[in-house]
Amino acid sequence: MVSSSEMSVLQIIILIFTILSLICLFLIFITYCLFEQLRTLPGKNNMCLVIALFFAMAFLEFGSSWVIQIVDSFLPLSFFSIIVSLLNALQGVYIFVAYIFNKRVFILYRSLICYKPVVKFGSESRNVTKN
Known part of the structure; x- marks a missing residue:
């Protein structure tokens, strides 16, 4: 048997990770809104995924959400x-790392912060400095 205090600790940890995930999903959406270069067809698909997952996690995630967790409930x-609960609660963090932690987005943020315009050459983005 599991004590109620152990269950409460697990619920608090899952809540914290779910909130962290929601914050990451929000930051992904803001990043795609800030940079027009990211709003290609795949980028728009990512935005839809992020919005859907955000609302699913915000309104439905606070119970068993995936097949493994349903099986685990028995x-x-x-x-x-x-482990299953924590992995499910961190979905937004995984997507954040996959879509935001890359060189292209880093260059876009750096150009936004340093006010250097980014010019697109072919499929590659480069910083342009004025002489």
Whole structure:
């Protein structure tokens, strides 16, 4: 049997990770809104994914959300339960790392902060400095 204090700790950890995920999803959406270069057809698909996942997590995530977690609900609370719950709660963080932590987005943010315009040559973005 699992004590209620152990269950409460797990619920608090899942809530914190879910909120972290929601923040990351929001930052992804803001990044795509800031930089027109990211709003290609795949970029717009990513924006739709982020919006859908944000609302799903915000309104529906606070219970069993995926097949593995549903299967896990039939088992007694175990280390597997904790891992599955944490992995589900961190979905937004995974997407944030996959789409925002790359050289292209880093260059776009650097140009935004340093006020250097980014000029697109072919499929590559480069910083342009004025003489």
